[in-house]
Amino acid sequence: MYVDRRSFLVGAAGAAVAAMPNVAHADPVCDKLPMPETEDLRILVIGDAGTGARPQWLVADAVRALHADEPFSCALSLGDNLYDYGPWADNDAQFRAKFEDPNHSLDFPWLMVQGNHDNSAIIPGDGAWLLRGDHEVAYHSRSARWFMPSRYYSVPIPEVRPIVEFFVLDLNPLATYQPPPVVPYWAPGGMFMTEQAAWLDRAIDHSPAKWKIACTHHPYLSNGPHGNAGEYEGSPFEAINGRHVKDFFETHVLGRCQFILSGHDHTLQVLDPNTASRGTRQIVSGAGAKTAHGAAPGANPALFQNYTDVGFMVLDLCPNSAEVGVFTVDLGNGQLANVFRRRST
Numbered sequence: 001m002y003v004d005r006r007s008f009l010v011g012a013a014g015a016a017v018a019a020m021p022n023v024a025h026a027d028p029v030c031d032k033l034p035m036p037e038t039e040d041l042r043i044l045v046i047g048d049a050g051t052g053a054r055p056q057w058l059v060a061d062a063v064r065a066l067h068a069d070e071p072f073s074c075a076l077s078l079g080d081n082l083y084d085y086g087p088w089a090d091n092d093a094q095f096r097a098k099f100e101d102p103n104h105s106l107d108f109p110w111l112m113v114q115g116n117h118d119n120s121a122i123i124p125g126d127g128a129w130l131l132r133g134d135h136e137v138a139y140h141s142r143s144a145r146w147f148m149p150s151r152y153y154s155v156p157i158p159e160v161r162p163i164v165e166f167f168v169l170d171l172n173p174l175a176t177y178q179p180p181p182v183v184p185y186w187a188p189g190g191m192f193m194t195e196q197a198a199w200l201d202r203a204i205d206h207s208p209a210k211w212k213i214a215c216t217h218h219p220y221l222s223n224g225p226h227g228n229a230g231e232y233e234g235s236p237f238e239a240i241n242g243r244h245v246k247d248f249f250e251t252h253v254l255g256r257c258q259f260i261l262s263g264h265d266h267t268l269q270v271l272d273p274n275t276a277s278r279g280t281r282q283i284v285s286g287a288g289a290k291t292a293h294g295a296a297p298g299a300n301p302a303l304f305q306n307y308t309d310v311g312f313m314v315l316d317l318c319p320n321s322a323e324v325g326v327f328t329v330d331l332g333n334g335q336l337a338n339v340f341r342r343r344s345t
Contacts, residue, residue: 033074033109033147033155039318041163042070044106046312047078047217047263048115049288052098055310055331056289060102062329062336063312067106072314074108074157076166078263078285079115079217081136084124086117090138099146111155112136112148114170115217115263116177127176130186152196154203164317165209167200167257169216174244175232188244197252204256210319212257214280217264218242220249221274221282223298223305224265254278258322258344261315266290268311268326270342272301281344283324285313304340311339321345 044063049056063072082094103110114133121128133151140148147155151170156162173186173193184190204212220229227234230246238244253260255278263286271282282300292307309328316323326340 033111033157033159038073038158039163041073041157041315041317043315043317044072044075044312045078045261045283045285045315046075046288047113047284047286048080048266048290049077049102050081050094050098050117051083051289052094052102053289056098056102058331058334059288059310059312059329060106061334062327063103064105065336066314066327072106072108075106075110076215076261076315077110077112077288078215078261079113080117080125080263080286081112081115083117083289085120086129086132087135087139088132090135090142092135095139095143095146100143103145107145109147110145111166111168111215112146113168113215113217113263114148114151114172116172116175119172119176123177125177127172130172130176133170133172152199154207156207156209162207162209163319164211164213165203165207167203167212167214169200169214170196171216171218171245171248174248175218175229175240175242177233177240193244193248197248200252204252211259211317211322213259213261214249214253214257216260216262218245219262219264219282219284220246220254220260220277220280221271221300222262222265222267222284223269223271223300223302224267224284224286224292224307225295226265227298228300250276254280256280259283261285263288266292268304268306268309268313268328269302270304270324270326270340272303274300283313287311287328303342306339 082098116127117125119127119130119133154167156165226232229242232242235241260282266286268287269284273281287310311328314325323343328337
């Protein structure tokens with residue numbers, strides 16, 4: 001008998017959360033990257049890439065070609081780093097097969113974001129075993145490129161007189177495809193999210209950076225199949241539809257950061273701010289290894305959107321401007337195409 005994924009997730013994934021131990025996590029850190037003092041930054045923005053399959057390799061080959069001509073300063077990997085379930089340990093062979101090997105010679109720092117597939121329990125992507133993502137934090141000490149010192153953290157670049165500060169968030173406890181967690185630590189009003197919110201408020205308030213950018217896996221707005229926060233999966237259930245994600249963005253991010261960079265939907269979208277977003281622009285770059293299979297786009301106004309091609313984005317930052325470029329990769333011949341470019345000041 002066929003059971004659709006959405007229905008199965010609602011019924012089955014709840015069993016996993018009951019088994020999750022309630023353990024404390026270290027305080028988040030505000031880490032500095034070992035990068036030169038420069039006023040021109042070139043950032044690779046890529047999400048949902050960690051399959052280890054041919055499309056990921058083709059995209060990585062295209063990134064290598066672009067990097068050879070115009071070097072990247074660092075990368076933002078927007079979650080779902082290790083499909084389908086995430087790591088089993090901090091020395092899991094998946095780290096090599098799905099990150100190190102495909103991205104060989106791309107030897108710049110990769111700021112890593114936690115995704116729902118990095119925290120799977122029963123069903124791939126259910127996000128129901130949140131402790132699994134701690135192995136990705138532990139891998140930070142094993143890799144010269146994988147940068148994830150905590151489940152959430154901020155990075156000012158450069159360290160002195162930063163042009164940008166990236167605020168890397170972990171909103172997985174708020175959108176776990178299950179009823180509210182029975183472990184209080186992970187609940188929407190529990191210690192993990194409460195401490196993360198307080199940390200983020202302080203970090204944004206104290207940041208001297210010109211550009212303040214929130215980096216998440218789950219988007220606030222998306223025309224892709226998952227939809228907008230508060231409407232994820234078209235579900236009436238708060239634990240699934242991301243209503244708490246929406247509240248978090250609206251309380252702590254909107255109007256305070258110029259951009260939200262997210263993955264989750266396997267698309268490339270540069271959306272226009274709406275009234276609710278208070279000037280914050282949502283960008284979705286989740287096509288690092290998969291596409292949305294031609295899904296019909298949603299209704300959010302968009303400067304650009306693509307649902308059929310794998311690819312990535314490039315964010316060029318300087319003190320006076322931010323320029324977003326979108327690149328697609330042909331899965332037949334690996335050809336790279338720059339299909340969109342837009343500058344903001």
